[in-house]
Amino acid sequence: MGKRSRQRQKNQTTGRDDRDNGWGSGYADIVKENKLFEHYYKEQGLVPGGEFEQFMDAMREPLPATIRITGYKRYPDEQAWHTNMSRKIIRKSPLLEKFHQFLVSETESGNISRQEAVSMIPPLLLKIESHHKILDMCAAPGSKTAQLIEMLHSDMDVPFPEGFVIANDVDNKRCYLLVHQAKRLNSPCIMVVNHDASCIPTLKIDVDGQKDILFYDRILCDVPCSGDGTLRKNIDVWKKWTTSNSLHLHGLQLRIAVRGVEQLAVGGRMVYSTCSLNPIEDEAVIAALLEKSEGALELADGSADLPGLKWMPGVTSWKLMTKEGQWYADWSEVPNHRHTQIRPTMFPPTDTEKLASMHLERCMRILPHHQNTGGFFVAVLVKKAPMPWNKRYPKVLPSKHTLIQWMIRLSEATKGASSAQETTAKQDGACGPPASKKMRLFGYKEDPFVFLTEEDPVFTTIQSFYDLSPNFPKLNVLTRTHDGKKRHLYMVSKELRNVLINNSERMKVINTGVKVWSRNSDGEEFGCAFRLAQEGIYTLQPYIRSRIIRVSVEDIKVLLTQENPFLSKLEDDAHAQAKKMGNIVLKYIPNPNNPAEPQCPIQLCGWRGKTSIRAFVPRNERFHYLRLLGVEVFRDKQEPIIRTKKASRRLAGEDVEETAERKED
Numbered sequence: 001m002g003k004r005s006r007q008r009q010k011n012q013t014t015g016r017d018d019r020d021n022g023w024g025s026g027y028a029d030i031v032k033e034n035k036l037f038e039h040y041y042k043e044q045g046l047v048p049g050g051e052f053e054q055f056m057d058a059m060r061e062p063l064p065a066t067i068r069i070t071g072y073k074r075y076p077d078e079q080a081w082h083t084n085m086s087r088k089i090i091r092k093s094p095l096l097e098k099f100h101q102f103l104v105s106e107t108e109s110g111n112i113s114r115q116e117a118v119s120m121i122p123p124l125l126l127k128i129e130s131h132h133k134i135l136d137m138c139a140a141p142g143s144k145t146a147q148l149i150e151m152l153h154s155d156m157d158v159p160f161p162e163g164f165v166i167a168n169d170v171d172n173k174r175c176y177l178l179v180h181q182a183k184r185l186n187s188p189c190i191m192v193v194n195h196d197a198s199c200i201p202t203l204k205i206d207v208d209g210q211k212d213i214l215f216y217d218r219i220l221c222d223v224p225c226s227g228d229g230t231l232r233k234n235i236d237v238w239k240k241w242t243t244s245n246s247l248h249l250h251g252l253q254l255r256i257a258v259r260g261v262e263q264l265a266v267g268g269r270m271v272y273s274t275c276s277l278n279p280i281e282d283e284a285v286i287a288a289l290l291e292k293s294e295g296a297l298e299l300a301d302g303s304a305d306l307p308g309l310k311w312m313p314g315v316t317s318w319k320l321m322t323k324e325g326q327w328y329a330d331w332s333e334v335p336n337h338r339h340t341q342i343r344p345t346m347f348p349p350t351d352t353e354k355l356a357s358m359h360l361e362r363c364m365r366i367l368p369h370h371q372n373t374g375g376f377f378v379a380v381l382v383k384k385a386p387m388p389w390n391k392r393y394p395k396v397l398p399s400k401h402t403l404i405q406w407m408i409r410l411s412e413a414t415k416g417a418s419s420a421q422e423t424t425a426k427q428d429g430a431c432g433p434p435a436s437k438k439m440r441l442f443g444y445k446e447d448p449f450v451f452l453t454e455e456d457p458v459f460t461t462i463q464s465f466y467d468l469s470p471n472f473p474k475l476n477v478l479t480r481t482h483d484g485k486k487r488h489l490y491m492v493s494k495e496l497r498n499v500l501i502n503n504s505e506r507m508k509v510i511n512t513g514v515k516v517w518s519r520n521s522d523g524e525e526f527g528c529a530f531r532l533a534q535e536g537i538y539t540l541q542p543y544i545r546s547r548i549i550r551v552s553v554e555d556i557k558v559l560l561t562q563e564n565p566f567l568s569k570l571e572d573d574a575h576a577q578a579k580k581m582g583n584i585v586l587k588y589i590p591n592p593n594n595p596a597e598p599q600c601p602i603q604l605c606g607w608r609g610k611t612s613i614r615a616f617v618p619r620n621e622r623f624h625y626l627r628l629l630g631v632e633v634f635r636d637k638q639e640p641i642i643r644t645k646k647a648s649r650r651l652a653g654e655d656v657e658e659t660a661e662r663k664e665d
Helices: 003-014 035-044 052-060 087-092 094-108 117-125 143-152 172-183 244-262 283-293 352-358 400-428 458-466 494-502 521-526 534-543 553-561 572-577 619-628 646-651
Strands: 064-069 080-086 112-114 133-136 164-168 190-193 204-207 210-213 216-222 264-274 297-300 364-366 376-383 477-479 488-491 509-512 514-519 530-532 548-550 582-588 602-608 613-615
Touching (some): 094 619, 112 143, 133 143, 172 190, 190 494, 244 264, 283 376, 488 534, 514 534, 530 534, 534 602, 548 572, 553 602
Parallel strands (some): 164 190, 548 582
Antiparallel strands (some): 364 376, 477 488, 488 514, 582 602
16 A cells, blocks of 8 residues: 555544645544444445445545525426535635635525535425425424425415425524524525424314314424434544434434324325434334334335435344444343333334335435435335324214214223323333323523504505505514514415414414515605515515516616616616605516526615615625626625626726625615
8 A cells, every 4th residue: 555545544534634735623633433333334234245345435535515506496407516525625725715605605695505415315205396284393404494495486486385384493592593594595485493393283274264283295304313324524423423322312213203194194295314324213213103003104115206316225124232232133132121221113023024014125225435425314104094093083973873982982992092002102112102292382482473464554555655466465464573663574375374373372483484574764754664675575576566677687787786876877778767766676577588698587675765776685695696697706805895897897887996895785
């Protein structure tokens, strides 16, 4: 072995990489070795013969950076991109400074998401349509949630899809990371809630004037896990990994999965996923779930949905190892003193016929060395019937005799189930429905969500000022205060309004709605105290019939590169339209006959003063639109400015050597 190869091997083992040129800190001294990990996965036989060294080598390599473009389209379709560089290299390399700024800026404005490649798989397997009601059970930090929202909005011409996403997380602080991710996409169809996923409350909605239970069409069950598939990016897992992690998590994972399928509609799909390769967290949970379902659930084959993906079929046999190195292949081998840590559901079913009928080979395990990714596990479940402990009696009114018989059976079943559940819970820890827990509300106290009535006085001036169309859904507008002046107005979809109104005491809502108007005292002199909010313009604009100025590419360049340009800087057509003072909508409509110009519509909130005009657009969104228009945007590290090419400055009507914007609107 040559000197360079030996050095490379040493760098892999110690967590250093000679391609990093010494950048970075924190993880540099962590040794990428864990003998217990290697021994465990060799024994489990999850990696094909002769590939184990490749598997371990890949685990020691930094994870390549991947990005996903917010195209509101089905993926992949060239909407996801894979680099051959780690995130650290992109962040630290002077040669990649512009690229890094591009990634940060476009991520903040919601146009791309930096998301691990394997993390994009579960939402794709859900097969989401715009009318689906979706629950994301363990959603933070929110990259998959963002993907779900994008799929709901696959048709950009529909401002309010019938479906929605309820994104939940047990950690109150992580819920705010989730809010940040979701708010980038400016959707009126997302609600963030804060509950323990294993006992997330059953919600009610109005259906044709009657209260009914909300069952979800699609559920993402991406459970907490040991994370050993993330060794390439979470290097501290190398020293923390032990078999105890999976043993401690298995019960929680199963309880969350059980609660998920309980809330799934018959005919709906639930995707169970982990970033762990461990069968105790993967196939063992799926097998236990299928056994409990008594045929109500079916493991679906998702291979046709992602034809280019390389994956290993789920396994039907596995063993369990304690942190001391003791192996057990069957529950019967486990000594009594281990029964509190090791449960029967952690082992494969012993009935070979039942095991074969589960089709565990339909589970998908992604190994890092097969396509240069992280490790991952995913399974697709379809609900064929209500869960055995949730079956409802027919809604047709029964005879008196039949009703009495039902009541007798129900009483007997309840008595039997309670004693049986208590007994079996001691035996196998997770049989039947999860024990009900008292819901706890914790974390920060949130401001209320208060819906406006159609007669609310706030609409009087808004209606006339913006000439809102008659079909504008006033009932979908809400604010965050009961008292005093309304500072901001938000909008949600009709379906989310239904959920909010019927469950205010049942769930803890952290955030929902997209901001559409903000109070602005300067606007009162022009007839309306509320100005449009840029984040809600694409939701609101279809209903606005007044105060719209159609602008050209050159007009947008002027508006986004100059702080407060004179009206005379606009082209004649736009200048002639800008008659009304106050809040306005600046609208660019693509010209299909001129493919050199952007072929997507652009809408900006603006303000028309006495002699000037300006766009109210956040900095990163400005950068995005300028890039679309071919303007080079670069912020020097020493000074936050927009630099534009000389040609662009001329188009903007400037004679100065460079345009600089030193503060955000």
